[in-house]
Amino acid sequence: MNNACMLLFVLIVVGVARTCNGRGLVKNFYKMTCPLAEKTVRDITWSRVATNSALGAKLLRVHYHDCFVMGCDASLLLDTVGTVQSEKEAGPNLLLSGFDVIDDIKTQLEKDCPGVVSCADIVALAARDSVSFRKRPLWDVLTGRRDGKVSLASNINGNLPSPFSDFATLQQLFAKKNLNVNDLVALSGAHTIGKAHCGTFSKRLFNFTANGDADPSLDTRYANFLRTKCPNPSDPATTVEMDPRSSLSFDSHYYQALTQKQGLFQSDAALLTNIGSARLARQLQNGNAFMVQFAKSMLKMGAIEVLTGNAGEIRKKCRVVNP
CATH class of the missing domain: 1.10.420.10 (Peroxidase, domain 2)
Incomplete structure (x- = not known):
């Protein structure tokens, strides 16, 4: 096989792998652009879990609630602007917590690698690391998500599973998310x-x-x-x-x-x-x-309706869209 054909073959294989891994999500997405990104997320998350054993459940819940509404795009993290309420203000999200941990991680990553690591990837990684405290990772997290620019409390309805749901309702809601x-x-x-x-x-x-x-x-x-x-x-x-x-x-x-x-x-x-x-x-x-x-x-x-490539943005602060 000549060099040109070999290059084409490699590109095809890589393209297929990216598609199979969740619409452009890959392992070690930040290997070249921010090599210590995942270690930074883990270290900060673990330092916080060490003093708050309940944090794992909280960050895992944030990840769930984010992904089921508008996909895994960190739209849940956005604060309300003006009179239109964001997802945070919807009833099922009012008792969520752990946002301060995400903020701390983002602040450090913006110092290390400005404008590179998305809030959506931080949420996914922190959720995994918080319940894998001082253990090997309990599941793989593929990265490459980008952040959404829209967050509406009204989008919660018909998307987020409820603790009051029967089986038919749960099955239908999950099927909507593949x-x-x-x-x-x-x-x-x-x-x-x-x-x-x-x-x-x-x-x-x-x-x-x-x-x-x-x-x-x-x-x-x-x-x-x-x-x-x-x-x-x-x-x-x-x-x-x-x-x-x-x-x-x-x-x-x-x-x-x-x-x-x-x-x-x-x-x-x-x-x-x-x-x-x-x-x-x-x-x-x-x-x-x-x-x-x-x-x-x-x-x-973690791959539900993700934004990749040029979609969305990489927020500088997880609570607000970029100016």
């Missing part, structure tokens, strides 16, 4: 870490069918326990572990609790109402099986 039932069940496993406010599940405890009853799909003893933790479900300060007895460990315990009817949300319990998803939930009780499927599903989720 995610299948395997992805739905695996990504629900992120509920193995973190806490939830009582208002997101209290209806299951006190007035499920408007007759003062509890959700029959919830284990009775677990429901009684939750009532003691949430005697005043409207209190915004009260939280409960999403994965009972294992909310700080990223593992497969969520599925054990789920199959024992101890899934906290209606959306958790909904996974047991479909034969296929219930079967997968039982399979993912195996820790290795969970990690493998979760990694695959995170790779897919």
Whole structure:
């Protein structure tokens, strides 16, 4: 094969690889332009997780909420400008946190490599690194995302899965993002870490069918326990572990609790109402099986409607679009 043909072959292979890896996303995108970018994200994230063990759940949730609305473009990070509310101001996002960590990472990267690393890639990397604290990365993060310029609270409707959703609704929302039932069940496993406010599940405890009853799909003893933790479900300060007895460990315990009817949300319990998803939930009780499927599903989720190439921009500050 002559040199010209060899060059053409290499270009074709690279092009195919970029396409297969999520519309232009690749591994080590910043290898030449900002070689220490991923190490910087990891180091700052780990330094913050070391003093705040709850941060992993928070940053993972930010990544989820960003990707399901307008794609993984960091539109969630934009502050409201004027009278039109940004995504941050929508009800499901009001309790999100961890934005200060993203800001710290971006500030350092702008010093090291001005205008190179996107906020969208920082979100994806920080989410992974925060739950991989002092361990090997739990999943690959492909990079090359660019940042969106539009953030509207109104875009939340019909895109972001709700803790109150039934299986049909969840399946439909995930399908809109090219995610299948395997992805739905695996990504629900992120509920193995973190806490939830009582208002997101209290209806299951006190007035499920408007007759003062509890959700029959919830284990009775677990429901009684939750009532003691949430005697005043409207209190915004009260939280409960999403994965009972294992909310700080990223593992497969969520599925054990789920199959024992101890899934906290209606959306958790909904996974047991479909034969296929219930079967997968039982399979993912195996820790290795969970990690493998979760990694695959995170790779897919991280590529939802991404902006690459010349689309979007590389924000100088993650909270505002460039002037």
